[in-house]
Amino acid sequence: MADIAIAGAGVMGRLLAWQLARNGHRVRVVDPAPDPCAPGAAAFTAAGMLSPLAEQAHAEPEVADLGWRSLRLWPLIAQALGQPGLVKTEGSLLLAHGSDVGTAQRALARMDDGPEPLNRAALQMLEPALAPDLKAWWLPGEGQLMPRELLVALARASPGVDWLWGRRATAVQPHLIALDDGTELDADVVIDTRGLGAKPDLPPLRGVRGEILWLHAPGVALHRPVRLLHPRHRVYLVPRPGDVIVVGASEVESEDRSPVSLRSAVELMAAAHSALPALAEARIVHMDTHLRPALPDHRPCLIHEPGLLRINGLFRHGWLLAPALAEQALQHV
Ligand SMILES: Cc1cc2nc3c(=O)[nH]c(=O)nc-3n(C[C@H](O)[C@H](O)[C@H](O)COP(=O)(O)OP(=O)(O)OC[C@H]3O[C@@H](n4cnc5c(N)ncnc54)[C@H](O)[C@@H]3O)c2cc1C
Structure with a gap:
């Protein structure tokens, strides 16, 4: 010992x-x-x-290898903690508006085999609340957890x-x-x-500022995490229990931990609303900022x-x- x-x-x-x-x-x-x-x-x-x-769109292959290993381990950890519901590995979606397909194709080109294009009917069946004209790709095996x-x-x-x-x-x-x-x-x-x-x-080591918003959106069904490929933002929406949808995250080269900026809030929420129009009446219940520990x-x-x-x-x-x-x-x- x-x-x-x-x-x-x-x-x-x-x-x-x-x-x-x-x-x-x-x-x-x-x-x-x-x-x-x-x-x-x-x-x-x-x-x-x-x-x-x-994450392969902007990370080294080593990150994906470690990530797939962790994806096998997290459900076992949650099970051992007696809380299996805190981890889900039911896949996620990549989304892009038609005008941003070029950006999406560049990101998809960096990913291993996996992302499968979805047609409109398939997207509607999986996530009926998403804007119907979005281009979508299915990422099998990806997951989410409750930090x-x-x-x-x-x-x-x-x-x-x-x-x-x-x-x-x-x-x-x-x-x-x-x-x-x-x-x-x-x-x-x-x-x-x-x-x-x-x-x-x-x-x-440096801190990279990240800002995140929590929306309360009763009646807005989102079943899995989705990520919008956008020329300027990396925006994702993550459903949480209690009708909460987490929208994140900015990535700013700054170690400033002051509250979320107006620009980040507007851009994150505009992107989220463009993908999930039913969010219009959602309430902003929480905003948070933290610094990601990053090496060069x-x-x-x-x-x-x-x-x-x-x-x-x-x-x-x-x-x-x-x-x-x-x-x-x-x-x-
Ligand atoms: C907005 C945002 C969204 C993110 N989303 C995701 C995501 O979806 N998926 C994902 O995988 N990652 C995500 N991350 C990244 C993830 O949060 C970090 O990579 C992770 O928290 C780093 O873990 P850590 O344990 O190294 O550091 P931390 O989680 O920061 O923990 C460090 C700990 O050290 C303590 N500490 C500091 N100084 C001292 C000291 N002198 N003595 C003792 N203790 C000290 C701190 O209090 C803290 O508790 C996100 C980060 C941000 C900011």
């Missing part, structure tokens, strides 16, 4: 803590969030799309883990995490999953040295990549 100390309780930190505790290790986790439900991590803001195919619920479930299902909420790591080194109250945690292995908080130790090559990194493991750079894909990266990390531990 090893003694493991983890800095950062986002998706990566919680998943590792849960897995390591299940494997019989002693685990302590430090995070400045006051409690497991407080939305400190970027993972709380995420839409929860699991899109290895669609907030999974983050809380992972923390609650890990009773053997010692969660040090409300504490910030001031130094993360091999075998040692120093805390803001002057105490230190010694461990056989330290794992750094602080996301953007690890910037002092990973200088090329936009790939995840797993850096290992004796007594220390750093996992970072999850960028747009943290939920998509976390289980596959956790699997790799566990081999090092």
Whole structure:
């Protein structure tokens, strides 16, 4: 049994803590969030799309490979947490307006075999509320999950883990995490999953601003995540329980975490409304901004040295990549 100390309780930190505790290790986790439900991590803001195919439009093939592995693992994790309904892998749709088909074709050209064009009747059968003149492609096997619920479930299902909420790591080194109250945690292995908080130790790391909106749209049926291919925006709509549709997300080269800008809100909502006209009377119930931790090559990194493991750079894909990266990390531990 090893003694493991983890800095950062986002998706990566919680998943590792849960897995390591299940494997019989002693685990302590430090995070400045006051409690497991407080939305400190970027993972709380995420839409929860699991899109290895669609993300190929602007990600390396490695991301898709890890993503497909995670897509097999997430349902097993949700099952083990006793909440199988938090993960769905029932496919998603790519959409484009007729005038944007050129943009769509360029994105589709970067994807492996998979996207199947759908005719109008097939689209209407799958998603009758979508604008009928949209071009559509079916992405089999893609999925979605419920980020907030999974983050809380992972923390609650890990009773053997010692969660040090409300504490910030001031130094993360091999075998040692120093805390803001002057105490230190010694461990056989330290794992750094602080996301953007690890910037002092990973200088090329940067935050990429993402903005997201939640709409309450009773009676507007959307059965699966859909993504609109658009020359200027990457807009997706993700149905959630309680008649909520999440619309996301902007991608802005900025580390500004101030509230959603008017331009992003207008553009995201205009694009969403153009795909799903019934959203006209939806109510905007929540807006959120967070920073995606990104490295210059936009790939995840797993850096290992004796007594220390750093996992970072999850960028747009943290939920998509976390289980596959956790699997790799566990081999090092
Ligand atoms: C708008 C938006 C939409 C997104 N949508 C998706 C999506 O649909 N699908 C997908 O796969 N990904 C999505 N993402 C990306 C995903 O959220 C990130 O890739 C993921 O959260 C990164 O996980 P992480 O665990 O590395 O970092 P985080 O989730 O940010 O967690 C880092 C944790 O470290 C803690 N921390 C920071 N500093 C310290 C410190 N000094 N000491 C201790 N703890 C510290 C923080 O409080 C936080 O809890 C989205 C992101 C955004 C912003």
